[in-house]
Amino acid sequence: xxxxxxxxxxxxxxxxxxxxxxxxxxxxxxxxxxxxxxxxxxxxxxxxxxxxxxxxxxxxxxxxxxxxxxxxxxxxxxxxxxxxxxxxxxxxxxxxxxxxxxxxxxxxxxxxxxxxxxx
Numbered sequence: 001x002x003x004x005x006x007x008x009x010x011x012x013x014x015x016x017x018x019x020x021x022x023x024x025x026x027x028x029x030x031x032x033x034x035x036x037x038x039x040x041x042x043x044x045x046x047x048x049x050x051x052x053x054x055x056x057x058x059x060x061x062x063x064x065x066x067x068x069x070x071x072x073x074x075x076x077x078x079x080x081x082x083x084x085x086x087x088x089x090x091x092x093x094x095x096x097x098x099x100x101x102x103x104x105x106x107x108x109x110x111x112x113x114x115x116x117x118x119x
Contacts, residue, residue: 031096033109036073038066040105048073050092050109062103073107075100 036048040058048054050071058064064085065077072090075098085100094111 031094031111032071032092033096035110036068036091037108037110038105039108040103042104058103059103060103062100064100064103064105066107073109074098075107078103081096 014020033050036050037044038046038048038058040060045058046056048068050068050073055067055076058066062078062080064075064080065111067076072089072092075085075088078085078100080102082102084116085098085105086105089096091107091109092097094109096109098107099105112114
């Protein structure tokens with residue numbers, strides 16, 4: 001039986017990767033989003049405030065109902081075949097995105113910050 005052994009540098013690299021990923025998750029702001037952008041076929045359809053409860057339909061080959069309620073946005077109804085867009089659940093933090101590939105609809109959440117990154 002051929003037994004594989006791992007060297008100390010391998011474990012150090014793995015530990016460093018885990019440490020960096022954990023630190024990145026701990027220090028991300030995850031601020032509440034203020035605005036949602038809804039795109040269909042890469043064209044901006046609607047800009048929504050997450051402070052106002054609303055609901056609207058997107059028609060096309062498949063029909064989606066997008067709902068904003070209590071500062072969260074989600075796909076409440078969909079007749080697309082895979083229903084992945086509904087499985088994204090309720091989005092409320094800046095940077096989150098939901099996508100429905102069969103209907104080519106994308107929801108992006110924006111926060112209050114002006115910049116995505118500072119170099």
